[in-house]
Amino acid sequence: MSLGIRDEERRIIPRWRDSATTSALGELSQPGSAPRPILAASDFEQKALAWEREQTPSSAAELVGAALVLGREQDAIAAAQFLVRQEVTVTTTVREVAQTVLLRAGELTPPAVSEDPTWKESARSRIRHLRSRLHDEPRNAVLWTDLSREYASIGLSDQASRAMETAVALVEGNRFVLRSAVRLWVHLHDPERAHDLLRRRVATQEDPWLTAAEIAVASVAERQSRLVKRATQMISNELFDARQTSELASALATLAMKDGSAKTARRLFAHSLVSPTDNSLAQATWAARRFAGISVDPSALALPRTFEARAWQFFGVREWFKSIRQCMLWIRDEPFAKRAAQMGSYMALVGANDPKLAETLVKLGLRAHPSDPALLNNLVVGLIEQGHLDEAERLYHSIRRPVSDQESETTLVATAGLLAFRRGNHDLGRKLYADAIAAAIAADLHRIAVIAELYMIREMIRAGEPGVAATLTEALQNYGKLPDADVQELLGRLRQDHNAKALASMHP
Amino acid sequence: MRTSAQMLEGLTLDGGWRVLSRIVPLSSATGGTFSEGYLVRGPNNEQAFLKALDYSGALKSPDPARALQALTETYNFERDLLHRCRAHGMDRIVVAIDDGTIRINGAPDGGVVQYLVFELADGDVRSQADTSQRFERAFSLRALHHVATGMVQLHSDGIAHQDVKPSNVLVFRKKESKIADLGRAVRNGAAPPHSTQIVAGDPVYAPPELLYREVDPDWNRRRLGCDAYLLGSMVVFFFTGQGMTALLARDLHPSHGWLAWGGTYRDVLPHVRDAFGRVVNNLKLILHPDDRDRIVSIVRELCEPDPRLRGHPKDRNTPALQYSLRRYIARFDWLARRAEGGLNRRLGASP
Numbered sequence: 001m002s003l004g005i006r007d008e009e010r011r012i013i014p015r016w017r018d019s020a021t022t023s024a025l026g027e028l029s030q031p032g033s034a035p036r037p038i039l040a041a042s043d044f045e046q047k048a049l050a051w052e053r054e055q056t057p058s059s060a061a062e063l064v065g066a067a068l069v070l071g072r073e074q075d076a077i078a079a080a081q082f083l084v085r086q087e088v089t090v091t092t093t094v095r096e097v098a099q100t101v102l103l104r105a106g107e108l109t110p111p112a113v114s115e116d117p118t119w120k121e122s123a124r125s126r127i128r129h130l131r132s133r134l135h136d137e138p139r140n141a142v143l144w145t146d147l148s149r150e151y152a153s154i155g156l157s158d159q160a161s162r163a164m165e166t167a168v169a170l171v172e173g174n175r176f177v178l179r180s181a182v183r184l185w186v187h188l189h190d191p192e193r194a195h196d197l198l199r200r201r202v203a204t205q206e207d208p209w210l211t212a213a214e215i216a217v218a219s220v221a222e223r224q225s226r227l228v229k230r231a232t233q234m235i236s237n238e239l240f241d242a243r244q245t246s247e248l249a250s251a252l253a254t255l256a257m258k259d260g261s262a263k264t265a266r267r268l269f270a271h272s273l274v275s276p277t278d279n280s281l282a283q284a285t286w287a288a289r290r291f292a293g294i295s296v297d298p299s300a301l302a303l304p305r306t307f308e309a310r311a312w313q314f315f316g317v318r319e320w321f322k323s324i325r326q327c328m329l330w331i332r333d334e335p336f337a338k339r340a341a342q343m344g345s346y347m348a349l350v351g352a353n354d355p356k357l358a359e360t361l362v363k364l365g366l367r368a369h370p371s372d373p374a375l376l377n378n379l380v381v382g383l384i385e386q387g388h389l390d391e392a393e394r395l396y397h398s399i400r401r402p403v404s405d406q407e408s409e410t411t412l413v414a415t416a417g418l419l420a421f422r423r424g425n426h427d428l429g430r431k432l433y434a435d436a437i438a439a440a441i442a443a444d445l446h447r448i449a450v451i452a453e454l455y456m457i458r459e460m461i462r463a464g465e466p467g468v469a470a471t472l473t474e475a476l477q478n479y480g481k482l483p484d485a486d487v488q489e490l491l492g493r494l495r496q497d498h499n500a501k502a503l504a505s506m507h508p
Numbered sequence: 509m510r511t512s513a514q515m516l517e518g519l520t521l522d523g524g525w526r527v528l529s530r531i532v533p534l535s536s537a538t539g540g541t542f543s544e545g546y547l548v549r550g551p552n553n554e555q556a557f558l559k560a561l562d563y564s565g566a567l568k569s570p571d572p573a574r575a576l577q578a579l580t581e582t583y584n585f586e587r588d589l590l591h592r593c594r595a596h597g598m599d600r601i602v603v604a605i606d607d608g609t610i611r612i613n614g615a616p617d618g619g620v621v622q623y624l625v626f627e628l629a630d631g632d633v634r635s636q637a638d639t640s641q642r643f644e645r646a647f648s649l650r651a652l653h654h655v656a657t658g659m660v661q662l663h664s665d666g667i668a669h670q671d672v673k674p675s676n677v678l679v680f681r682k683k684e685s686k687i688a689d690l691g692r693a694v695r696n697g698a699a700p701p702h703s704t705q706i707v708a709g710d711p712v713y714a715p716p717e718l719l720y721r722e723v724d725p726d727w728n729r730r731r732l733g734c735d736a737y738l739l740g741s742m743v744v745f746f747f748t749g750q751g752m753t754a755l756l757a758r759d760l761h762p763s764h765g766w767l768a769w770g771g772t773y774r775d776v777l778p779h780v781r782d783a784f785g786r787v788v789n790n791l792k793l794i795l796h797p798d799d800r801d802r803i804v805s806i807v808r809e810l811c812e813p814d815p816r817l818r819g820h821p822k823d824r825n826t827p828a829l830q831y832s833l834r835r836y837i838a839r840f841d842w843l844a845r846r847a848e849g850g851l852n853r854r855l856g857a858s859p
């Protein structure tokens with residue numbers, strides 16, 4: 001049986017993208033009052049006059065350089081246009097500066113944040129490039145952070161950790177580095193370290209993005225955040241604009257939801273959605289799935305890189321391939337995001353009935369999580385569905401079973417049932433499925449129990465077992481009205497399988 | 509209506525200087541907004557450049573008394589610095605040959621004009637670029653050698669120039685470069701009016717820490733650190749056609765730029781450093797292979813975004829020497845001699 005929709009808990013742990021993308025998404029602007037403009041009117045006017053009088057490449061180059069430094073791009077458009085003309089011979093650098101002036105003056109269309117996070121080069125080649133730059137720039141904390149991300153994306157946890165430690169040692173309160181470090185330590189199952197890192201920094205008390213991360217990671221580490229009161233003030237005092245406090249409001253809303261303060265949670269989620277990030281949007285859509293009164297404007301899904309939220313939206317309406325596509329993009333956006341690979345491979349197996357596609361998704365996830373039992377379980381199921389039973393069995397026995405993860409353990413027992421059925425050992429198969437269902441019920445994992453039961457019925461239909469029609473009818477009665485899209489998909493397929501089997505038995 | 513400073517044509521000044529013609533200020537002309545330039549002929553028939561202080565702008569300001577006072581103090585400060593430079597034989601600084609005051613009868617704005625006379629230059633370094641705005645390698649390196657020498661001369665007398673930029677590096681006899689315009693210079697222990705400004709010189713070339721308004725109370729770090737950056741920026745200018753600050757502005761995401769950033773310099777520094785790394789990487793691609801490593805290393809040391817780490821690695825840990833540019837004189841000289849063909853590549857050991 002496949003495993004994928006782990007939707008019980010979600011915290012707003014920072015996304016971790018490369019520095020250029022994070023900047024382009026506008027998540028690194030610094031809160032606080034805007035600085036005073038640089039008083040340099042006379043310097044600029046002199047250069048503007050010189051350009052007007054001389055109309056030479058030299059005076060144009062001087063003016064466009066000044067425009068970029070002083071934020072006067074609008075006043076240097078003519079000079080920049082002059083410099084980008086083919087017949088004007090200037091250095092490549094001068095031409096590039098002129099192009100930047102035109103871009104910032106709105107004369108050229110800026111490139112949008114790419115919706116496809118796929119890199120042209122492999123992770124290994126990006127690592128080579130970053131290491132080569134770091135050889136010359138050993139104090140570049142941004143590069144160390146990007147390098148750490150590349151290592152994490154291919155499962156080299158020790159290297160990722162070392163690179164991040166270097167980055168963290170080089171900065172005081174830099175948001176990009178600290179939030180990335182938090183994401184890494186959570187990824188490496190060390191939320192306490194992530195929390196320690198943040199709570200020791202002064203910037204965490206001043207920067208709402210860091211405060212949000214501290215509150216979220218404290219929750220993962222099962223600690224109490226000491227910044228909740230301060231965070232509440234940051235929002236109520238309106239010292240920051242809604243974009244700056246979107247994730248902070250979302251973190252507080254999630255806490256309120258956990259504490260059962262419905263009204264507060266709704267109010268804070270509403271605040272988080274005024275100008276959301278893709279992460280706060282995903283958090284709100286997650287909350288809306290389990291909590292009435294949180295409304296998410298569908299137009300927000302058009303925001304860049306809202307892959308997770310879109311995947312869930314398509315999941316809800318059983319648009320399996322569209323949802324899988326969003327999971328694929330989500331994995332490329334955050335290669336270490338286990339949930340993306342789990343959810344995508346699950347939908348490929350259960351919704352799209354495409355085990356080959358599931359295998360592809362699992363393998364993407366395994367690069368960063370090579371021993372994740374949930375992903376390996378889905379790979380085993382994919383292999384069984386493709387008829388590669390020996391390979392599936394070998395892989396199944398190699399899985400290190402987590403002691404404390406009841407969900408994975410239960411699912412693995414059910415998968416053993418699937419394997420037994422496909423080996424022709426129906427009694428053992430039924431027994432294992434029954435064990436899994438009982439264990440799931442005992443652990444309050446009712447969704448898992450339902451899915452396991454439906455999988456068992458599928459195998460019984462497939463095996464042509466007598467009495468399966470009654471079992472199926474019972475399942476349809478019991479679960480036909482559940483809201484879960486995957487349950488309904490499975491029920492529909494069971495009905496089809498059963499009808500097809502019945503038809504086949506009538507016309508052998 | 510013409511101001512007194514615009515009425516000097518045809519006059520003969522003290523010292524025998526005959527004012528020939530007013531020079532329409534070019535972008536390459538030295539001097540600020542409050543001055544006029546003239547071509548003058550001296551008693552020995554030599555031509556020179558005259559910079560006349562124009563008070564009219566100050567008189568039109570909202571607080572004329574204060575503006576006038578600031579202008580006069582700035583002029584006096586610059587004149588005194590020029591006297592010091594001359595007295596100390598600073599041959600890489602454009603020093604005043606003469607200075608004085610003339611009264612224009614019937615002028616509407618009082619008629620008192622103070623002036624400084626300088627040796628006449630061919631133009632600033634930009635006039636030496638070819639049609640595609642590129643500089644000959646040997647010329648650039650020699651000019652950098654001269655600029656470094658000029659800065660060391662100033663620093664040895666406790667003066668920080670603060671405004672070294674292409675238009676303030678003048679060329680004489682096609683090959684001699686000198687630093688001009690001490691109008692924004694500061695001297696350790698003295699306090700000209702502009703010393704209260706965070707960015708004393710042209711902000712277009714200023715080091716990033718000043719643009720982010722990080723004011724270090726340490727004079728050396730703030731002033732000499734700025735000069736070191738400006739020398740590094742001149743290196744970048746000669747090989748790219750733009751100063752380092754403009755290139756940082758290009759490579760920094762606008763949300764991290766000095767115009768948008770509301771946080772501390774420490775917090776934005778990682779992004780500035782990253783942009784700096786990209787600028788230097790691009791610079792590498794266009795440098796002559798013979799010079800590449802040495803030039804890149806000079807730029808990294810002089811334009812290092814963290815002023816605490818700026819300067820030659822061997823001097824960095826000695827506070828009094830951290831921003832010393834002496835070693836760069838030798839380094840530019842060596843590079844220039846090799847580019848000029850006067851140094852055997854095998855024998856010439858790099859300083």
